[in-house]
Amino acid sequence: MEQYEKIYLYKRIVQSKLFIDRHFANNIDLNNIADEACFSKFHFIRLFKSIYGRSPHNYLVSVRIDNAKKLLTEGVSVLDASMRVGFDSVTSFAATFKKMAGKTPSAYRSQAIIKKHAIIANPLSAVPNCFAQTHGWIK
Amino acid sequence: MITKLSHLCIYVLNQDSAHDFYVNKLGFSVHTDAPMGEGARWLTVTPPEQPELEITLFLVAEGGMFDKETVATMTSLIKKGTFGAAVFTCNDLMATYQELIAKGVVFKKPPTKEFYGYEALFVDDSGNWFSLAQLNS
Numbered sequence: 052m053e054q055y056e057k058i059y060l061y062k063r064i065v066q067s068k069l070f071i072d073r074h075f076a077n078n079i080d081l082n083n084i085a086d087e088a089c090f091s092k093f094h095f096i097r098l099f100k101s102i103y104g105r106s107p108h109n110y111l112v113s114v115r116i117d118n119a120k121k122l123l124t125e126g127v128s129v130l131d132a133s134m135r136v137g138f139d140s141v142t143s144f145a146a147t148f149k150k151m152a153g154k155t156p157s158a159y160r161s162q163a164i165i166k167k168h169a170i171i172a173n174p175l176s177a178v179p180n181c182f183a184q185t186h187g188w189i190k
Numbered sequence: 191m192i193t194k195l196s197h198l199c200i201y202v203l204n205q206d207s208a209h210d211f212y213v214n215k216l217g218f219s220v221h222t223d224a225p226m227g228e229g230a231r232w233l234t235v236t237p238p239e240q241p242e243l244e245i246t247l248f249l250v251a252e253g254g255m256f257d258k259e260t261v262a263t264m265t266s267l268i269k270k271g272t273f274g275a276a277v278f279t280c281n282d283l284m285a286t287y288q289e290l291i292a293k294g295v296v297f298k299k300p301p302t303k304e305f306y307g308y309e310a311l312f313v314d315d316s317g318n319w320f321s322l323a324q325l326n327s
Contacts, residue, residue, distance in 0.1 A: 058284065065288040102285045117219075174224040178232050179197060182246065187254030188226050 063088045064098050071107065075114045076137045081107055116151045119144070123160040124167070132156065197234070199246045200275050201268055203316040205233050208247040211315040215293045218245070237278065245276075268317045271298075275318040283308045283324035290322075 067088035071079070084107050085095040099107045115136040122132040133144035133156070148156045170177050175188065183189045202208040212218045218235040221244050226232055230253070234244035250256065250264045267273065280286040283301045287310050291297070298319055299311040307325040314320065 058288070061284050061288050065285055065292065068285075069289065069292060102282050104281060170222065170224045174226050174232065177222045177224050178226075182197075182199070182232075182248070185254050185256075186226070186230060188230065 060098065061102070063090070064095075064102055067095070067099065067107070068103065068110070071111050071114055075111060075118065076135060078137065079111070084111075112147060113151065116148055119148060119156065120152065120159065120163075123156055124163040126160070126164060129156040129160065132160075195243060197244045197246055198276065199248050200314075200318055201250050201264060201273070201316070202247045202314070202318075203250055203265060203268060205231055205247055205249050207315045209233060209235075212245070212247065215290065215295055271313065271317050271319055273318050275314075275320055277321040277323055279323050279325055281324065283310060283322065286322065 067084050070084060070088075081092055081096070085092045088095050090098065096106055099110070103110055105113075115138065119132045119136045122135060123129070127135070129145070130141050133141045136144075138144035138147075145156055148159070152159055154162075175183055178188070180189065200208075209220070209223075212235045213220060216237075218237055219241070221234040221236045221241075222232060223234075224232045230251075231249070233247045235247065236243055236245065250261055250268065252258055252261050256264070287297070287301050290312060295312050297310055297312045299309070301308050301310045301324075304323075307323055309321055309323045311319055311321055
């Protein structure tokens with residue numbers, strides 16, 4: 052396979068993806084990421100997109116939103132979540148979040164907290180009976 | 191008629207370690223992590239693009255249908271690498287392989303051409319092995 056002859060390129064692009072995973076909360080831009088991968092910006096974007104199916108910028112945004120979901124589920128406020136995942140403005144965060152998650156950050160947070168409390172109140176509600184019986188959690 | 195799979199059970203030897211492996215190395219999301227009392231825990235994770243499929247990280251421990259002998263047998267078999275638990279797919283095997291290697295995941299077989307695409311085999315923190323495939327389009 053032709054692409055397997057390009058393992059060195061793969062390693063550099065994967066390193067740049069991991070760089071985004073680690074530093075998404077910082078003020079990084081494409082030039083930082085391209086520098087990390089030792090590519091020109093244009094070449095880097097093209098290769099990244101060919102491997103991950105989206106641009107580095109879109110990937111960075113999706114990582115930020117995924118991490119915001121985790122924070123909101125833990126009960127962190129919308130404002131704090133937006134800042135902690137690297138958005139400069141809560142308005143921009145809310146608009147991006149709604150576009151990607153299909154609901155506002157506050158609605159997502161409320162629903163996640165309700166679900167969490169329901170499970171705490173009745174843990175077995177999250178477990179199919181067959182598994183609960185296997186574990187001996189219900190008689 | 192059967193329409194889809196909602197839960198898949200993977201037997202693990204340590205749920206904290208399995209949580210770290212499946213979430214921080216494989217990139218899965220926690221669906222449910224509920225304490226069930228007496229140290230028991232219901233822990234399920236979902237693959238990134240399959241949020242409706244709960245993979246249950248089922249602890250091999252005494253209780254319910256697991257007696258001491260069963261636990262010892264299961265533990266031994268899992269550690270030995272007896273169980274191939276599932277096939278995962280990805281869009282680009284070489285990229286995924288390089289990422290997982292960088293994260294310390296152990297592979298039993300590197301990316302290899304097969305008649306259905308490309309495949310590698312990796313092992314989880316307990317000893318279960320999985321196929322990771324890039325299927326022909």
